[in-house]
């Protein structure tokens with residue numbers, strides 16, 4: 001159960017099941033475990049009753065108390081406090097209690113059985129969890145860095161410097177967890193890497209002199225800059241948006257990926273800030289077929305700098321379906337040579353056309369990758385379902 005939701009989930013690659021499928025399986029296993037725990041409790045109570053024993057003395061025994069408390073902890077973990085509604089209402093509250101309850105449950109399981117049964121399976125669970133936590137620590141970039149946060153309408157463009165040697169961050173389709181200590185000490189939120197830049201900067205020293213505060217040392221150093229496009233939601237992202245154009249301390253943990261390497265014949269669909277995941281692929285593959293549904297002109301602004309940095313051919317297969325009213329940002333992108341269709345994206349029509357093209361050539365591995373809000377992904381999933389032999393991968397992002 002713990003392995004199924006590890007942050008670095010190796011099961012995705014091993015089984016080709018998506019990260020979300022493993023997440024659903026985790027919930028299924030949780031509910032099944034709760035069911036068996038309740039059946040076990042009922043049968044044991046029946047056994048005590050059948051033997052004509054009194055329940056009173058049992059309350060002084062550790063194994064009994066741990067068993068009762070463990071079943072209650074499982075009711076919490078797999079019951080109403082963990083349903084979708086509760087998770088969406090306050091994700092951080094759900095997460096904190098879910099972790100605490102899991103630690104408590106593991107301890108209670110030890111107390112419940114160690115005097116009579118083997119506990120190796122419990123040590124196995126502790127080891128898997130420990131390894132996942134250790135991996136998170138290892139992937140944390142250490143100190144925080146000063147990021148630039150720029151706002152336009154309902155989007156934040158965040159540029160975060162990270163040390164050199166983080167070559168892994170350059171792979172497409174990845175995301176990292178960001179923590180903003182100024183806004184919350186413990187919360188970490190996942191965001192797709194929209195762009196990675198290699199930057200050469202001059203080292204400066206603080207002179208302490210007000211007239212010449214910084215002195216150029218003549219030395220240079222290289223670092224990477226990660227660019228994120230963030231839609232403000234309810235918690236930390238809303239607070240970040242409220243700060244306005246500013247610099248903010250950020251800690252980075254990652255990178256992670258939720259899907260396997262995609263075949264050459266892959267069509268990408270994105271909506272809103274979900275395009276962050278797709279752009280990395282277009283750049284890494286020096287092109288590709290991609291459709292981006294945009295309703296807000298500020299989303300075009302958020303990616304404009306990254307588009308300007310693209311090399312020739314990388315954006316040739318990109319079609320932006322822009323349904324917004326303000327045309328200034330769209331016109332600027334058109335001048336960069338990017339194709340803009342001022343109408344709604346029709347996913348089924350695009351896929352029909354792709355299917356017809358595929359029938360003409362050799363049939364190889366094909367896939368569709370979609371990234372956007374849930375309703376957009378629902379539509380993509382239904383359309384891909386109608387096709388034969390096409391693998392489907394998706395990543396959810398805010399509207």
Ligand SMILES: Cc1cc2nc3c(=O)[nH]c(=O)nc-3n(C[C@H](O)[C@H](O)[C@H](O)COP(=O)(O)OP(=O)(O)OC[C@H]3O[C@@H](n4cnc5c(N)ncnc54)[C@H](O)[C@@H]3O)c2cc1C
Pocket residue numbers: 087088089090091092175188189190191192193228229230231232233234235236237238258273274276395396397398
């Ligand atoms: C892999 C991935 C990549 C993403 N990339 C982007 C992106 O590029 N741009 C963007 O705007 N948004 C992205 N998101 C969504 C973003 O993570 C949420 O919008 C953000 O966490 C909301 O935080 P909040 O504090 O403002 O809202 P909250 O009210 O705290 O959270 C709102 C919802 O966000 C989800 N969420 C919050 N924290 C986490 C977490 N630690 N792990 C998983 N889900 C969480 C939960 O479903 C929760 O109900 C991505 C999400 C995932 C899973």
